Amino acid sequence: MSDVALIVFSNRGRLYEYANNSVKATIDRYKKDCVDSLNPGSVSVANTQFYEQESTKLRRQIRDILNTNRQILGEDLGTLKFKELKNLETKVEKAIGRIHSKKNELLFAEIEFMQKRIAETERAQQQLNMMPASEYRPMTSQTYDVQNFLPVNIMEPYPQQLS
Structure with a gap:
């Protein structure tokens, strides 16, 4: 899509304008493109300078943090x-x-x-102690599973009595 802006001044000093978007936005874009085209490296130079300053600042912060950590550990205290x-x-x-x-x-x-x-x-x-004695009997010796060496049952129910 293209941006079009038309500005007309009449003989009597009247201003007429037409734009498919915004006249001001189109003019601002035109000015920006003109400045960039006259000095194409200015944006990249500015970006480079900004990032160099940021990296210098970050290196300084890292150095300060490392010094503080060493000092907290009791090292580099001489200064x-x-x-x-x-x-x-x-x-x-x-x-x-x-x-x-x-x-x-x-x-x-x-x-x-x-x-x-x-x-x-x-x-x-x-709760276990409150159970009637007929429902369980404590084991006198521990029974173990031979393969896994684990206790099989801690409490064994009484065998059913046949009458």
């Missing part, structure tokens, strides 16, 4: 002044505090989970 060392120590202490908090949170969650499992096991044991 730091007392105040910088004190700030680093404070950051490390705060990080250790967050680590301890997270560790305790996980431990408490695990303890709670285990307590729930113990309570469930105790409830199941109570």
Whole structure:
């Protein structure tokens, strides 16, 4: 599709315009294309400069992060002044505090989970103890499956009595 714009000024100074899209958009496009055609490398040069600046900035950030990581691990501390060392120590202490908090949170969650499992096991044991004695008898010795070495039955039902 082509963009067409027609601008006419009459002898009396009146302005007439016609465009299949937008006169302003067509004129802006024309101006942009004229500037680009006069200096075809300007856009690519500008892009190249922008990306070079960004890569330099990112390299500097990476270098700073690596230095900070080494310092947190206790390496490359020779260039730091007392105040910088004190700030680093404070950051490390705060990080250790967050680590301890997270560790305790996980431990408490695990303890709670285990307590729930113990309570469930105790409830199941109570229900088993409430069953009439005629329905089960505790085994005096454990029976094992010879092939897999696993217990076969913990509780064995009484054999049916023939009368």
